[in-house]
Amino acid sequence: MKRFFQKTLVIALLFICTHAPTAMADDPLPSWNSGPSKDAIVRFVKSVSAEGSAQFVAPSARIAVFDNDGTLWAEQPMYFQLAFALDRVRTLAPEHPEWKDRQPFKAAIEGDLKTVMAGGEHALLELVMATHAGNTVAEFSQAVENWLATARHPKTGRPYTAMVYQPMLELLDYLRANGFKNYIVSGGGIEFMRVFTEDVYGIPPEQVVGSSIKTKFEFRDGKPVLVRLPEIHFIDDKAGKPVGINQHIGRRPIAAFGNSDGDLRMLQWVAAGSGARFCLYVHHTDAEREWAYDRNSSIGGLDKGLDEAGRNGWTIVDMKHDWRRIFPK
């Protein structure tokens, strides 16, 4: 009897002490329908994390990188950070009377997205600099936080942070439970994303890689601050993604998740390493529950990447068929 109690206790305590996958629910990916995508994910994770597996990877090297826009949260009808920039133009407009006669600010104030977009990259850059620079890092974070708390998606009426993909949240959890360190590697602003990634994705600020403007250390009222300058520091997109990964992580991840041609260089970089590798594209195929777009989309276009994924046997998630639900309840 004594032995029985001891044994039960040992098992119970080991259960509490370890974070092995056995401690998770039976299906760690309940929002994924059965099929080749889900199978490929589970097969890969088991192959690198099971002791004694021929493809075993030490936990410290289990690094996974995720694009954000269109991969972890939606990106239609416009990148959410652009929605923030447009809203912020309206917020700041009273301090800038000159904006009401000057493009692209006039169009932004009037909510005329078409004219804003017609201005091309130059117009967007001008909007970003006017709305993202000139304040301190702490002030900017506060502005993003305030916006996220009140802004609503134009189609669903949800907060933007509720426009994340439930199956991807489960995937992040599943990887973490198997010893992975998840990073975001996005073309979006690093300081914009860091405001919500820990709460929403469980990804702390130091695991976020993104585009950035320059900052400058100075003293204001005797206190050190970091001031955001209207100057590009780094664009973390396309061929910039492997550069950003190397800069921040300093070693090659073993798994990469994206949804557009902007992620192709990242997936190629990850795929080219030795040992077990996993590359996955989220393909937006669900016009009803989300959006359907790929080769010809101006946002999140997926053309060359789709061909390359096919050639290399990367996993292509068919959102409509592979995902039981899209957004969290």
Add this chain to the structure above:
Amino acid sequence: MKRFFQKTLVIALLFICTHAPTAMADDPLPSWNSGPSKDAIVRFVKSVSAEGSAQFVAPSARIAVFDNDGTLWAEQPMYFQLAFALDRVRTLAPEHPEWKDRQPFKAAIEGDLKTVMAGGEHALLELVMATHAGNTVAEFSQAVENWLATARHPKTGRPYTAMVYQPMLELLDYLRANGFKNYIVSGGGIEFMRVFTEDVYGIPPEQVVGSSIKTKFEFRDGKPVLVRLPEIHFIDDKAGKPVGINQHIGRRPIAAFGNSDGDLRMLQWVAAGSGARFCLYVHHTDAEREWAYDRNSSIGGLDKGLDEAGRNGWTIVDMKHDWRRIFPK
């Protein structure tokens, strides 16, 4: 009796399962002599990590930043990375016959450090670019690894990685055992340091912040590579240190360790946060076992920082008296 066994078992298993400081040897800092520096470190660590402490800090926010040269390893008679650059000029010289008539290369080949240094920052930059750029990230890492395996310190004859400070290695371990995440934030090259920081300090590549040159993604023989360009990307020194911290970590550390005026902005940035803070300067006071230098040294000068540390009650390590031993056995 059964209860006694259960209780013993519970205690034994909890001991194994937790990584509490109680699981360490009695003195986690055996190379530190008793005194105010050691007391201040232990007091701070206990105050932020003990449950129920008024100054308790959640483990995820227990971030400590360390300068490298002169703080974790020695920096005399020249920065070790400069020794690497000079050795590499000699290694590459056969491919560059033009160097033997051109300064600063001629002086570097002849081992004439005085002439190299007389060329000032411009000469050093030229040497760094010629020896650090033009190859891929993987090739550069290999070159550093080869150098570290064979190069010896001119005074002690030790490998450079054996010129680390034993008391600081214990401090890194002590912090880690108490839930801290340790980062290096150094003016040294990020790719240079990453080659040895995990083995030597237990600090993985993703927790290294440093100066960098630009890199470019391209294909060579159908394989993606990152090529190192002869162009500065970021200088992680002085006011650049808080900028680098913000860029890589994205939140303010609670403890900072340095040894020179180059670290002052980092220490000020950390000190200006709210809640418990710890700032420490290593003061090189031991001419016999290491080197003695501060206000007037051209390498690792500590002048304004020493005054500021005194004013703010930061911990100043007196190497000669506070450290029982300097280098590992």
